Amino acid sequence: MLKKSTSANLILKPMDEGNLATVMEIEQLSFPYPWSQGMFLSEFRKRPFSLSYVAEEQCSGEIVGYVLFSLVFEELHLLNLAVHPRCRRKGIGDRLIAFVLGIGRERKTEKVLLEVRASNAPALALYHKFGFREVGIRPNYYLNPTENALLFQFNLEKVTIQHV
Ligand SMILES: CC(C)(COP(=O)(O)OP(=O)(O)OC[C@H]1O[C@@H](n2cnc3c(N)ncnc32)[C@H](O)[C@@H]1OP(=O)(O)O)[C@@H](O)C(=O)NCCC(=O)NCCS
Structure with missing residues (x-):
């Protein structure tokens, strides 16, 4: 599933405050209604x-993407995911999602949930590729522009059983 040349050159490591300037740059390039720096810091406190993890290019040391998620009992909730526009379509999104699912399995979570803008074709294709299922709609969930969120779910237990 991963494009090997990219994934071999990528390190995933916990995000820290020193990464925030680059993370904010990617965030602002990636979303019409980006998170503020305060929102990232607030997640650090939880x-x-x-x-939260960043994807760092091994040779350049550059941060090229990130993912944030919460883990509460049996549920993993994907909160934010982005790849720098100039690094897209190289397998980094794949790598970040595979990583999150791996942590979900390690922690014995049952399901992964996420919301995505109904018009976000690249993200929808990514989640479909991994086998996420659309399980609901949250009307007018997003602003600027106002848009529905599609709620996607991935059942980790099921996959674990299939792979035994
Ligand atoms: C969604 C996003 C994270 C994908 O990252 P990426 O590194 O470009 O994704 P990858 O190269 O790993 O692609 C993985 C799969 O996603 C899908 N995909 C990614 N970009 C796509 C595009 N522009 N068009 C169609 N499918 C796309 C494909 O299924 C692809 O698999 P394939 O290469 O085998 O066809 C990236 O486009 C992004 O940062 N978007 C802006 C932020 C965002 O929307 N985040 C998600 C919020 S829910």
């Missing part, structure tokens, strides 16, 4: 229930 550790260990909220986890």
Whole structure:
């Protein structure tokens, strides 16, 4: 599933405050209604229930993407995911999602949930590729422009059983 050349050159490591300038740059390039720096810092304070990782290019040391998610009992909720526009379509989104699912399995979570803008074709294709299912709609969930969110779910238990 991963494009090997990219994934071999990528390190995933916990996000820290020193990464925030680059993360904010990617965030602002990626979303019409981006998170503020305060929102990222607030997630840092919720550790260990909220986890955040950056994808760093091994040779350049550059941050090229990130993912944030919360872990509460049996549920993992994907909160934010982005890849720098100039690094897209190289397998980094794949790598970040595979990583999150791996943590979900390690922590014995049952399901992964996420919301996505109904018009976000690249993200929808990514989640469909991994086998997420659309399980609901949250009307007018997003602003600027106002838009519905589609709620997607991935059942980790089922996959674990299939792979035994
Ligand atoms: C969604 C996003 C994270 C994908 O990251 P990426 O590194 O470009 O994704 P990858 O190269 O790993 O692609 C993985 C799969 O996603 C899908 N995909 C990604 N970009 C796509 C595009 N522009 N068009 C169609 N499918 C796309 C494909 O299924 C692809 O698999 P394939 O290469 O085998 O066809 C990236 O486009 C992004 O940061 N978007 C802006 C922020 C965002 O929308 N985040 C998600 C919020 S819910």
